[in-house]
Amino acid sequence: MELKVGDTIPHFKAKDTNGNDFDSQNIVGHKPLVIYFYPKDNTPGCTTQACSFRDQYEDFKDLGAEVIGISSDSVTSHQKFAKHYKLPFILLSDSDKKIKKLFGVPSGLFGLLPGRVTYVTDKNGVIQLIFDSMWATKHIAKALEAVNKLVS
Template structure:
């Protein structure tokens, strides 16, 4: 289990499939800030609330020149259904083997009702235009999280 990636370090590179099946590389977005948020599972209550909050701030992200990506271990098909059901306006990335979550430190041991398992720890990484991690939110609480991310982004400007 990797440690959390530190603020100020280079964001780990990746190439992943999106909810539409196309492959994207993190490096393709160099030159503008990125919000990369890890979430456990498509179409579950907390994950839906978080995705819809990011969706509803589209005008803010556009104004700041930011690209938002959601990332989870779900499949392209699952992401596409989730995207369509909630009219999500940003790409969802497929990390079925959780290798990228591990690189960022978002793949962690979880303890639910005394049962330990490995899974995604809800977390968000703000990556600046130079590809460095500018801010890390660990163990994210969904309520108001989008506003905290927006505030941090405005601080980058």
């Protein structure tokens, strides 16, 4: 089942960058969210995307939004990735791919690569934008534009 615009983000749990338990109920429904799924830590496109979100993170925070990156990498991989690139936002480890399945994130490039999809929700957890593109750099502007529309 693939989530669509107008759907509410489903409940999920995962380990965050620090190995702590993350429960979506603590954040979904409280503020606008940018949840982005990406293929792999420390790969060229994913690093570019993460650093672009990092560079614009204060713009998202100023609008009251939180950014969450999700991939199937381990907590240890996320820790190294976040530390090396000074990523200020939450990274979640979806090693069993349950969250990816819950959202219905499609695979990219003929099913060979994990998908790269960004979801933007309003403060009630309702999806306002789904942006599915392997072009890593395009996600940030689309997400920021969507969050801007939510709060203006």
